Amino acid sequence: MGALRILIADDHEVARRGIRSLLETHSGWEICGEAKDGREAVELGGALKPDIFLLDIGMPNLNGLDAARQILAVNPDARILILTIHDSEQVVREVLSAGARGFLLKSDAGRDLLAAVEALQQRRTFFTPRVAQMMLEGYLRPQTDDLANQHVLTPREREVIQLVAEGKTTKEIASALNLSVKTAETHRTNLMRKLDLHSVADLTLYAVRNGIVQIY
């Protein structure tokens, strides 16, 4: 059997070079092509028939998720690994619904990329523990897709995290929501446990990332 043929799609040349350089340390793998956006990835995918597609999400012309859907529509056996800088639950869910077999943060790529490609080579899936955790908590229950984010946190918890992220103390939150201080505390505790976060700053960044509070 021949080498495992991999197609890389990323709009940044330095990123493609970095990925290529990392993958080339592994024998038996071949970078059969590079695409600078999703459209090119789809076209090259049809022409080159790679075994594995390595797609960035944020690309011009056609993003990686829509590219994945198009690739899979033509070739359902394509193995797709999504590589991106974003890691909100919303993104994770979209990645999964697009049909990707793996998902990797760019910040983790240095450590996990080889393992991820190996997993896909052996027709397994690859998700970092953090993403796997999100999947367990969010995706396994029936998803109504559009309001997906709401399903991880309860409505009450979303109210609370917004107030936390806006700088309110627990006492102020309790007062604003007509709760006892103890109840507000419980919601905070549950939020931190659910999201595996352990400080107000982390909760605030989560709220920003997920559009629960407005930055501007």
Next chain:
Amino acid sequence: MGALRILIADDHEVARRGIRSLLETHSGWEICGEAKDGREAVELGGALKPDIFLLDIGMPNLNGLDAARQILAVNPDARILILTIHDSEQVVREVLSAGARGFLLKSDAGRDLLAAVEALQQRRTFFTPRVAQMMLEGYLRPQTDDLANQHVLTPREREVIQLVAEGKTTKEIASALNLSVKTAETHRTNLMRKLDLHSVADLTLYAVRNGIVQIY
């Protein structure tokens, strides 16, 4: 004369690899070190005395702009090239005021990185036409309240607020900056007094709004 010694700082290993791979195509250049955040860049800079620093802006622990300021404070002859994904006028202005000799978008890096490093090697500056245009527009315009805000905080305070916004406890901050816990506390207190903010969440939002921490 020896090789031109270059230090690379980027929190993503794939990015560092890509940059390294690109620079290694040029003879007479040597990557003397890699840093995964600004603090490491400052430390390695002191130890290795590179000719050129290649700094990403969005990095944990210490961002590239504050790292540039610290490096230049110790070694005013350091040549610094900023490499980033953001290209707002505000960012350009901060890059210039930090004392960088060059500024490059990551999306342009594949095309322009070698030329940029060459420019700095010859003790010239490098700015892409797009950035040069922004400089012209940005400098003609009197500074808005942004820059004023910038000067409200001391460099030390910016370091502290970044770490606070990244979810570090006061103890962890003290340890990271080699301070007593009391000193770290004082900086926190002063930050809150200066900015008229009164919670970690408010500090975090301030840091996000002012680009001291990266959201993604």
Next chain:
DNA sequence: TTTTCTCTCCGGGTTTTACTGTATGCCGTG
């Protein structure tokens, strides 16, 4: 030179968080 600013450090105090539990009623699904 005097003044101001920055960074450093400390004592002593109160308030708030973070975390671990327990518990009760409500409500919708299977």
Next chain:
DNA sequence: CACGGCATACAGTAAAACCCGGAGAGAAAA
């Protein structure tokens, strides 16, 4: 109906954050 998830509420503890002071060294500005 039983079960699970949700919202509610409480007890208690250790840690952290917050806030009030003060103070010295060194650098920069007036």
